[in-house]
Amino acid sequence: MNKNRxxxxxxxxxxxxxAAAIRLARLGLQVDVFEQAAYPGGKIREFRQAGFRFDMGPSLFTLPGLADELLDDDLKFDYRKLEVITQYCFEDGTQLTAFADVKRFADEVAQKTGVPASRVLNYLKQAEQIYQLTAPVFIFNSFHRLGKLLTWANLKRLLQFFRLKAFSTLHQINAKAFSDERVVQLFDRYATYNGSNPYKTPGTLTVISHLEHQLGAYFPKRGMYQIVDSLVEQAMRLGVQFHFSTPVTQLLVRNGQLKGIRLNGMERNFEVVVSDVDIHQFYSKLLPDKRRLDKIKRMEPSSSALIFYWGMKKRFPKLDLHNIFFSKNYKEEFACLFEKKTMTNDPTVYVFISSKEVKTDAPAGMENWFVMVNAPANVGQDWEKMKTEVRRTILKKLNRLLGERLEEQILFEDALDPVKIEDLTGSFQGAMYGSSSNSPFAAFNRHANFRHDLPGLYFVGGSVHPGGGIPLCLSSAKIVAEMVEEKIKR
Ligand SMILES: Cc1cc2nc3c(=O)[nH]c(=O)nc-3n(C[C@H](O)[C@H](O)[C@H](O)COP(=O)(O)OP(=O)(O)OC[C@H]3O[C@@H](n4cnc5c(N)ncnc54)[C@H](O)[C@@H]3O)c2cc1C
Incomplete structure (x- = not known):
């Protein structure tokens, strides 16, 4: 392989x-990015209307160092560590503030629920230990390559497998740790950070609470889309060529060898191809392969979402950047999402208001509300009907808990549903995070970042190893770049 070009x-x-484009360009490759949409970012999107700006997808930013390390110093963007991570409101009226300061958070839990602060601190300590054991093996490593997996350090970690809580569910772990249902619910919610079901997902996912409570939750100064803007600027500085509104229709393989891609009816040769396309879409359209597709279909997709974007006429001082209004019956909510594939009549509602941090995201005296409930994967439900019902339910719930008549405050409105998520990003059934982690083996079943039988072909993004969410997608790009570097050096 020609090292330079x-x-x-x-x-x-x-x-x-x-992230992959930046890393490959830094390795000296000539990189072209082909994107079917007219804009970059995929699920990280923004829109502006009536004086409001909305981040349409992700709202929570953790492990910011993974973005930092991609950027030249002058392109690094400012982000702030949140002092209050989330405001929680329970159906019984309890309001609980998740302060970033762990001790203060534990005291708040003790004061509001009676669960001793020491129990919360112990729980988070254990979550940290699990993170230290699992992250180097499962998040920042391609464990599909035996040489990378079977290092002495990893083997020592894996010998402690019994400590990973992989064969109890997250809910079982939480119910054992805390006697109070509200605290159990608070820590169960972390399963939703990768679109999973706390009653099925392994207890190992306590690591997510460690990420948020101990490594911190952050917010970019200009909102979530600033992450995309900065990465695109960096990529262009490194000479990456972007081709928007340019869908790739086929991966070209001849005599078992990767040749390149087909687009606009033309063939273009490439020595390296990195696919950020949802893996289901990749094997159904770009490189049809029934056997691989069947395997992917056996994995349960992550949850999707129904989101309402409301431009609100006034400010709500009681609310923060991230606000959660829990359902009364969490178990029923997840049974609806993953088994019945429908919506519960009492969903947990997440309200994210970026204008609390970015003042220009709403006109003076107003707020931009992103109101989200988890939704099942799209299997052909009547989403228009569900949206109408869910909107009514959300308004009733929030009006009751906030003592407001919110419908009178909505100046502007738009919505996103699983069908639109699927249409806009190619994400199978509108999944937010690729496949769910609803089994102890989910991590092992995700598609690898490469194909042994097709050298030069690599995979990044939320539908492949190590999974969905911004930090994990950034990690997938890092894993791929390491492999490409090894290929170049050979
Ligand atoms: C509503 C919502 C809320 C979320 N909240 C959070 C959060 O708070 N924090 C967090 O960390 N994560 C969150 N996530 C998850 C996170 O957004 C995703 O895991 C991540 O952005 C996925 O990135 P990706 O690299 O897999 O690519 P995607 O964003 O899935 O993009 C794939 C791109 O490939 C393009 N494409 C597809 N097919 C082709 C083709 N044939 N040719 C050319 N281009 C093609 C698509 O147009 C798209 O732009 C959320 C997701 C959603 C939907």
Whole structure:
């Protein structure tokens, strides 16, 4: 392979594709990014209307160092560590503030629920230990390559497998740790951070509470889309060529060898191709492969979402950047999402108001509300009907808990549903995070970041190893770049 001008194509300008493009360009490859949409970012999107700006997808930013390390110093963007991570409101009227300061948070839990602060601190300590054991093996490593997996350090970690709580569910772990249902619910919610079901997902996912409570929750100074803007600027500085509104229609393989891609009816040769396309879509359209597709279909997709974007006429001082209004019956909510594939009549409601941090995101005296409930994967439900019902339910719930008549405050409105998520990003059934982690083996079943039988072909993004969410997608790009570097050096 020509070391200096090897050509790489990245298919898809989601966060995984952008990070891969930057890393490959830094390795000296000539990189072209092909994106079917007219804009970069994939699920990380924004829109502006009636004086409001909305981040349409992700709202929570953790492990910011993974973005930092992609950027030149002058392109690094400012972000702030949140002092209050989330405001929680329970159906019994309890309001609980998740302060970033762990001790203060534990005291708040003790004061509001009677659960001793020491129990919360112990729980988070254990979550930290699990993170230290699992992250190097499962998040920042391609464990599909035996040489990378079977290092002495990893083997020592895996010998402590019994400590990973992989064979109890997250809910079982939480119910054992805390006697109060509200605290159990608070820690169960972390399953939703990768679109999973706390009553099925392994207890190992306590690591997510460690990420948020101990490593911190952050917010970019200009909102979530600033992450995309910065990565695109960096990529362009490194000479990456972007081709928007340019869907790739086929991966070209001849005599078992990767040749390149087809787009606009033309063939283009590339030595390296990195796909950021949802893996289901990849094997159904770009490189049809029934056997692999069947395997992917056996994995349960993550949850999707129904989101309402409301431009609100006034400010709500009691609310923060992230606000959760819990359902009364969490178990029923997840049974609806994953088994019945419908919506409960009492969903947990998440209200994210970026204008609390970014004042220009709403006109003076107003707020931009992103109101989200988890939704099942799209299997052909009547979403228009569900949206109408869910909107009514949300308004009733929030009006009751906030003592407001919110419908009178909505100046502007738009919505996103699983069908739109699927249409806009190619995400199978509108899944937010690729496949769910609803089994102890989910991590092992995700598609690898490469194919042994097709050297030069790599995979990044939320539908492949290590999974969905911004930090994990960034990690997938890092894993791929390491492999490409090894290929170049060979
Ligand atoms: C509503 C919502 C809320 C979320 N909240 C959070 C959060 O708070 N924190 C967090 O960390 N994560 C969150 N996530 C998850 C996170 O957004 C995703 O895991 C991540 O952005 C996925 O990135 P990706 O690299 O997999 O690419 P995607 O964003 O899925 O993008 C893939 C890109 O490939 C393009 N593409 C597809 N097919 C082709 C083709 N044939 N040719 C060319 N281009 C193609 C698509 O147009 C798209 O731009 C959320 C997701 C959603 C939907």
């Amino acid at each position: 090897s050509k790489a194509a990245v298919i898809g300008a989601g966060i995984g594709g952008l």
